[in-house]
Amino acid sequence: MKRITLFAAAAALICSTLQAQTLTEKYAAQLTEPRTYDCYRTSEKIRIDGKLNEKSWKLARPTEDFIDIRGEEYPLPSKRTSARMLWDDKNLYIGAVIEEDAIVAKLTQRDTIIYHDNDFEIFLDPDGDGINYFEIETNARGVVLDLLLDKPYRSGGSFFIPWNCEGLQLAVSRDGTLNKSSDTDKAWYVEMAIPFDALKRDFKDPRDYKVWRINFSRVEWLKKEGPEENWVWSPTGRIDMHMPERWGFLRFVDAPAGSNTAAESESLDGEAYRLLWTMFYAQLDRKAASNNYLRTAEDFMLTDPETGGREITVEATADAFKISVAASQPDLRYTVDQNGRFAIEKIEPRTVKNWMWVRPDTSLSDSEYADKFRKVHEAGISAVLFEGYDSRIFRLCKEAGLEAHYWKWTMNRRELLDSHPEWYAVNRNGDSSHDKPAYVEYYRFLCPSHPEVADYLAEDYLHDSNLPYVDGVHLDYIRFPDVILPVSLWQNYGIEQTSEHPEYDYCYCDLCRSKFRQQTGIDPLELKYPMENQSWINFRLDAITRIVHQIAQKVKRNGKFISSAVFPGPSMAKKMVRQDWGNWPLDAYFPMIYNGFYYEGPEWIGRSVAEAVKAVAGRADIYAGLMFPDIKGDDFEKALDAAFDNGASGVSFFDGPDDEYLPKLKEYLDKRGFVPQN
Secondary structure (H helix, E strand, C coil): CCCCCEEEECCCCCCCCCCCCHHHHHCCCHHCCCCEEEEEEEECCCCCCCCCCCCCHHHHCCCCEEEECCCCCCCCCCEEEEEEEEECCCCEEEEEEEEECCCCCCCCCCHHHHHHHCCEEEEECCCCCCCCCEEEECCCCCCCEEEEEECCHHHHHCCCCCCCCCCCCCEEEECCCCCCCCCCCEEEEEEEEHHHHCEEEECHHHHHEEEEEEEEEEEEECCCCCCCCEEECCCCCCCCCCCCCCCCCEEEEECCCCCCCCCCCCCHHHHHHHHHHHHHHHHHHHHHHHHCCCCCHHHHCCCCHHHHCCCEEEEECCCCCEEEEEEECCCCEEEECCCCCEEEEEECCCEECCCEEEECCCCCCHHHHHHHHHHHCCCCCCEEEECCCCCCHHHHHHHHHEEEEEECCCEEEECCCCCCCEEEEEECCCCCCCCCCCCCCCCCCCCCCHHHHHHHHCCCHHHHHHHCCCCEEECCCCCCCCCCCCHHHHHCCCCCCCCHHHCCCCCCCCCHHHHHHHCCCCCCHHCHHHHCCCHHHHHHHHHHHHHHHHHHHHHHHCCCCCEEECCCCCCCHHHHCCCHHHHHCEEEEEEEEEEHCCCCCHHHHHHHHHHHHHHCCCCCCCEEEEHHCCCCCCCCHHHHHHHHCCCCCCEEEEEECCCCHHHHHHHHHHHHHCCCCC
């Protein structure tokens, strides 16, 4: 183990007569509490003769009697077996008492398959990671089989018999006669000294670990043709000894045998540990059934009582997986992979980057802005998106330790109305946004199919990215006009957009119609149901995407950060504004998850963030855009939780937060243990 491990008392199994069997119930036999043994120092030299007659052996506590490998609900073994352990600076000592009325051992050659005889077996995993562990077997003659296994057989593991436990001392004594069926015997005894140096792996000294995983097994052939009996110290829950996570805990106590010194009491989070292995066993069964692994935590169909609210992550392909479960110990998580490799990982504090959209106010003095930016920075906000550019304000922002980004409209441009009226988008009714904009007077959208438009916008953003104190550019309105508005805005315009209306459906300009006709042989104006023609939809999605690529190429060559405000989704974005931002090459996306616009609660923020994170698949950061007035009050922390718990790299506030809520933001970040990015 990477830390001292005493398994906490296992909780009662999850029971329900009204629902289908839970995973915890399904694997209950494999989730019982492993046994624990406190191993004390020997105060004398141990002579390895199989007698177990030293004083230290008499003071050492014996283990519980061995039971059926499948668990306590199976019949008790007909013959008793127990072990005891001691240690000193050089060796781990193991003694075993094996009751037997007919002592038999036919095998005489080292490294033969000893369990073909009745035998006694030891399994050792000093670092507790479930891989690269040791096995030592012996029969009543004292013949040894010792081997190293790279991982359990269930995960495709293989054994290495040429490994020898160098310096192993082993002796057997018998209270009875060997291989004589005419009399009745009583027992045979095993005594061994296992050198710590023999168990070194990858330059790791097993003495570095105060707790090991260990188990003992006795194979007994009660019937000549079998099957054999498997009696063990710590049951695995199935007939398989190669389940290191089910072995017992061996705790080394630096005190002489017979003393009252207790072992260190630090422990695993038993519930988290059990949950981790529940999911592991489910993955093995899934692989066996479908040659695939479950891909997400939700796929396991765990109940709330099973998860206990713990953070769970699953990374999986068809051939590999890693499961992580947050432990109750601060900043720790337990992990396991497809090989059964177990680890306890330190969770580094999560770094988040929070933003604000701000309209510069040139009336504020330098000192007023300095005070404002100081409060913003202290609250845990790292960057500001300014709509417009003012070198003084950008400089003051930077001096306060904040990033300064230039937020600018992209496709919605007024400055070209006089010089290039032909560049503006046209709706299905033939109206140009140059003359008759949709919804509001300022909706003057360009047509993305004009190559001159892409050139103009790329050069414009390149220029802006080179302005003093600018850390990056932020694209807004990089889309078509809303073919469908958020539901809360319908009443503003006296419309009900349950379907696409032609006056809000762009771009049917001559150039777009000609290009689409060249590609498909169809004039989009002749489509009876244009909203259902995927080729026509994709034509417009791709047109916007090409604009983004050209802008991003220019800005990134200049070494500047480029991001965009986008609609939630991206499934909604495609439908509402022809925005396929999941395929754009930007550094970050700010989905505007303004839940009040859609009559949704804060939980909707989480669903939208999850979709966005999945869409970019690690290629970019997702910063959840939050409408501050809609999340004030009880929804403030709920909205933040929804964003962060679903993978957002941070949040961005629109129209806030104000001086009342900036300290609340800081309190929230501290409570969650989040570290704002500097």
